[in-house]
Amino acid sequence: MVGDAGFWFIQILNxxxxxxxxxxxxxxxxxxxxxxxxxxxxxxxxxxxxxxxxYSIAQASGSVWLAFxxxxxxxxxxxxxxxxALIDRLRNAGPxxxxxxxxxxxxxxxxxxxxxxxxxxxxxxxxxxxxxRVEIFGQxxxxxxxxxxxxxxxxxxxxxxxxEHTRIGAEVRAGVDNxxxxxxxxxxxxxxxxxxxxxxxxxxxxxxxxxxxTFSATLGMGVSILxxxxxxxxVGGLGSLKGALIGSLxxxxxxxxxxxxxxxxxxxxxxxxxxxxxxxxxxxxxxxRS
Amino acid sequence: MPSRLPGFQPLLTLLTFLGLFLYWLTADFFxxxxxxxxxxxxxxxxxxxxxAGYAGLVSLxxxxxxxxxxYAFAYAAATLAVPAPWAILLAIAVSGLVALVxxxxxxxxxxxxxxxxxxxxxxxxxxxxxxTPLFGGDDGFFGIPRLDLSAFGxxxxxxxxxxxxxxxxxxxxxxxxxxxxxxxxxxxxxxxxENSHRLxxxxxxxRLYKTTAFAVAxxxxxxxxxxxxxxxxxxxxxxxxxxxSGEILVILILGGxxxxxxxxxxxxxxxxxxxxxxAYTDYWSFWLGLFLIAVVLSGRNxxxxxxxxxxxxxxxxxxxxxxxxxxx
Amino acid sequence: xxxxxxxxxxxxxxxxxxxxxxxVPLGQRMAIIGPNGAGKTTLFNLLAxxxxxxxxxxxxxxxxxxGLLPNRRARLGLARSFQKNNLFxxxxxxxxxxxxQLAKSGGARCFWRRLSHxxxxxxxxxxxxxxxxxxxxxxxxVEALSYGAQRQLEIGxxxxxxxxxxxxxxxxxxMSPEETQRMLALVNxxxxxxxxxxxxxxxxxVFGTADRIMVLNYGQVxxxxxxxxxxxxxxxxxxxxxxxxxxxxx
Numbered sequence: 081m082v083g084d085a086g087f088w089f090i091q092i093l094n095x096x097x098x099x100x101x102x103x104x105x106x107x108x109x110x111x112x113x114x115x116x117x118x119x120x121x122x123x124x125x126x127x128x129x130x131x132x133x134x135y136s137i138a139q140a141s142g143s144v145w146l147a148f149x150x151x152x153x154x155x156x157x158x159x160x161x162x163x164x165a166l167i168d169r170l171r172n173a174g175p176x177x178x179x180x181x182x183x184x185x186x187x188x189x190x191x192x193x194x195x196x197x198x199x200x201x202x203x204x205x206x207x208x209x210x211x212x213r214v215e216i217f218g219q220x221x222x223x224x225x226x227x228x229x230x231x232x233x234x235x236x237x238x239x240x241x242x243x244e245h246t247r248i249g250a251e252v253r254a255g256v257d258n259x260x261x262x263x264x265x266x267x268x269x270x271x272x273x274x275x276x277x278x279x280x281x282x283x284x285x286x287x288x289x290x291x292x293x294t295f296s297a298t299l300g301m302g303v304s305i306l307x308x309x310x311x312x313x314x315v316g317g318l319g320s321l322k323g324a325l326i327g328s329l330x331x332x333x334x335x336x337x338x339x340x341x342x343x344x345x346x347x348x349x350x351x352x353x354x355x356x357x358x359x360x361x362x363x364x365x366x367x368x369r370s
Numbered sequence: 371m372p373s374r375l376p377g378f379q380p381l382l383t384l385l386t387f388l389g390l391f392l393y394w395l396t397a398d399f400f401x402x403x404x405x406x407x408x409x410x411x412x413x414x415x416x417x418x419x420x421x422a423g424y425a426g427l428v429s430l431x432x433x434x435x436x437x438x439x440x441y442a443f444a445y446a447a448a449t450l451a452v453p454a455p456w457a458i459l460l461a462i463a464v465s466g467l468v469a470l471v472x473x474x475x476x477x478x479x480x481x482x483x484x485x486x487x488x489x490x491x492x493x494x495x496x497x498x499x500x501x502t503p504l505f506g507g508d509d510g511f512f513g514i515p516r517l518d519l520s521a522f523g524x525x526x527x528x529x530x531x532x533x534x535x536x537x538x539x540x541x542x543x544x545x546x547x548x549x550x551x552x553x554x555x556x557x558x559x560x561x562x563x564e565n566s567h568r569l570x571x572x573x574x575x576x577r578l579y580k581t582t583a584f585a586v587a588x589x590x591x592x593x594x595x596x597x598x599x600x601x602x603x604x605x606x607x608x609x610x611x612x613x614x615s616g617e618i619l620v621i622l623i624l625g626g627x628x629x630x631x632x633x634x635x636x637x638x639x640x641x642x643x644x645x646x647x648x649a650y651t652d653y654w655s656f657w658l659g660l661f662l663i664a665v666v667l668s669g670r671n672x673x674x675x676x677x678x679x680x681x682x683x684x685x686x687x688x689x690x691x692x693x694x695x696x697x698x
Numbered sequence: 699x700x701x702x703x704x705x706x707x708x709x710x711x712x713x714x715x716x717x718x719x720x721x722v723p724l725g726q727r728m729a730i731i732g733p734n735g736a737g738k739t740t741l742f743n744l745l746a747x748x749x750x751x752x753x754x755x756x757x758x759x760x761x762x763x764x765g766l767l768p769n770r771r772a773r774l775g776l777a778r779s780f781q782k783n784n785l786f787x788x789x790x791x792x793x794x795x796x797x798x799q800l801a802k803s804g805g806a807r808c809f810w811r812r813l814s815h816x817x818x819x820x821x822x823x824x825x826x827x828x829x830x831x832x833x834x835x836x837x838x839x840v841e842a843l844s845y846g847a848q849r850q851l852e853i854g855x856x857x858x859x860x861x862x863x864x865x866x867x868x869x870x871x872x873m874s875p876e877e878t879q880r881m882l883a884l885v886n887x888x889x890x891x892x893x894x895x896x897x898x899x900x901x902x903x904v905f906g907t908a909d910r911i912m913v914l915n916y917g918q919v920x921x922x923x924x925x926x927x928x929x930x931x932x933x934x935x936x937x938x939x940x941x942x943x944x945x946x947x948x
Binding site: 549552565567569570572579 | 784
């Protein structure tokens with residue numbers, strides 16, 4: 081099996097798919113961390129909310145596409161409430177208090193989701209787009225997973241265009257680089273903070289909605305995706321789009337190939353990677369600020 | 371940290387221990403279970419208080435060290451048939467050593483990165499025990515024996531006796547930590563929290579002190595693990611998960627950082643509430659989460675901080691009223 | 699006692715310190731002056747070990763200390779005060795001074811006795827407090843002190859380690875004229891076997907305490923000599939002391 085090129089090709093696709101989901105989650109968290117200096121442990125919970133809200137919208141409307149379009153908006157609205165109620169107040173509160181409050185949010189969201197949707201995994205089976213199988217280079221592969229890969233790549237391109245070629249993007253980049261100087265230059269850094277945060281929430285919601293048809297919406301999904309996302313953010317480099325992509329590819333491959341080659345150690349290798357990066361290059365592999 | 375109300379915390383400590391003892395006297399089987407849980411978490415939270423409250427090092431690895439202690443005891447006592455007292459010492463030594471290594475690594479970074487590194491290393495421990503068949507994997511480890519004091523006429527298989535032993539262990543750890551924080555080493559840890567940069571410039575090998583503080587907290591967590599293993603006679607890798615470490619931190623914050631009585635009160639209140647509220651609602655985590663957010667936003671130092679402020683306020687009002695009466 | 703050879707420090711393309719050499723024997727008072735941005739505090743950071751030089755060597759006595767961390771150099775007798783107060787804000791004056799001694803002497807490793815029962819460090823702390831003029835308010839927390847008192851404690855912390863070489867970074871910054879006079883007297887009363895290097899902008903302080911003066915500009919040594927030589931130097935007058943012949947406070 082190990083010598084079979086087709087098998088490895090499938091694994092590459094699997095790792096790309098996992099990387100793209102991680103990317104959608106980590107890019108928001110990374111830029112929020114880089115720009116606001118805020119660690120949001122509840123980011124995973126937003127992912128879970130995207131999945132559950134997406135499920136409900138798909139069930140109610142019969143359209144999964146509608147779920148993909150509106151679940152991110154709903155999560156973004158929740159993010160706006162969080163921002164004004166908590167995040168804004170805690171921006172300078174120090175890492176421990178940020179960890180504590182967002183940890184509290186994890187509890188609140190976990191029970192909230194359980195109250196609204198129950199304990200069983202939920203998923204839509206009808207009306208799921210790209211539900212067939214595709215043949216690539218002689219291998220059969222679920223089309224939906226290719227969709228996820230394509231979506232991730234598209235989001236990367238759009239974000240790249242946004243950051244590099246629009247004024248808002250330039251303001252965000254300036255704010256990540258040096259918020260004080262950006263303020264002095266007349267840039268509305270507070271507005272950039274809010275926009276970045278909302279976009280990050282929307283992307284987390286999108287990731288959840290998109291993950292839901294294949295992986296189901298489960299209670300523990302937010303908590304279990306959180307640590308790999310944090311690893312990606314730290315390894316990739318704070319505040320960096322490129323870093324989030326490369327970090328996601330790195331961690332996605334580590335987990336996927338690790339699962340195949342050394343299943344008992346895949347997780348340990350990922351954490352070891354985090355520890356090594358934190359010790360040798362604490363700013364990450366592609367930091368925006370050194 | 372100097373308290374603004376001298377004598378308040380010692381009084382609070384006395385009342386809390388008395389309260390727990392009275393609870394023990396009147397407890398039924400479920401009461402003993404609750405007390406045992408309070409005892410274990412009080413010890414864990416006190417260890418974290420030394421690290422986070424005094425030395426300013428917020429660690430999310432304490433759960434992992436707790437688990438290491440539990441597994442070390444379990445393996446020594448059940449598999450290797452080491453007598454329980456030695457197995458306890460072994461558990462403390464092993465968790466202390468592991469904590470020494472973790473602390474040496476983590477002390478290279480500060481702030482959120484320190485928290486993350488402890489989280490990551492803790493998760494490595496969780497994965498290790500989850501996947502390793504030697505320790506039972508995710509099925510857990512069964513059949514862990516308890517300390518045997520029958521030679522002294524004490525039957526530790528009786529829940530009342532064992533729970534009393536656990537409470538005495540809490541008292542022991544509390545007194546030991548009280549002594550430690552009043553020593554030159556303890557004041558140095560407080561200095562680390564206040565300004566580690568200046569301490570280094572004055573001659574202190576800062577990383578060494580951070581590492582040793584981590585090791586001490588690790589030993590305390592390992593001790594708690596060895597006690598838990600004996601209490602439940604079954605352990606699983608969940609002990610090492612970062613959410614356990616998170617629970618310990620939450621208990622500490624709700625009780626009050628840097629006070630030593632805070633973790634004790636925090637453990638008592640949180641675990642009692644958990645059991646009481648679970649009877650009324652299925653969603654007690656929701657309320658705990660809200661409570662935690664409220665406590666952090668309030669800026670007070672948990673229950674101990676809030677009580678202290680209330681007392682100060684009451685005393686001041688009392689004084690003003692007496693002054694008003696005297697003048698009028 | 700304190701010797702530096704060819705100290706150079708670059709941050710990328712920016713050379714902040716260029717081939718600075720100095721030698722301060724025990725007992726000497728050297729003042730370092732120069733315009734803002736001349737690299738004076740960077741020089742102190744290099745000497746104390748807070749940053750690593752790009753080139754050059756540093757010696758304490760016969761011992762080369764170039765690669766050593768700040769705490770190792772402090773243990774070898776180098777003490778340093780900071781331009782911005784760098785204290786333990788929630789602790790009292792006596793606790794601050796005690797910590798300084800514990801850090802230096804290794805007494806911090808004692809975990810078996812209560813601090814209140816260890817009397818020698820406490821007596822030393824009181825002596826240093828006396829020396830810097832803070833004897834009356836030993837139990838006051840630092841955050842409750844005035845800026846000037848905090849500045850005195852800033853020096854006190856460095857003194858509490860009983861150093862052989864003392865680096866003072868702008869000790870009188872932000873002080874009133876009376877406080878400056880007190881600082882002047884304090885520095886002149888320092889033990890004669892101590893080597894002292896002071897960065898200062900206040901010329902009264904400089905000419906009132908220094909045996910030798912080093913003038914830095916753009917990271918380079920412009921001139922090093924006796925106060926008279928420096929006062930008389932045309933180059934120094936033009937670049938720093940402000941033309942004419944009179945040295946005035948900057």
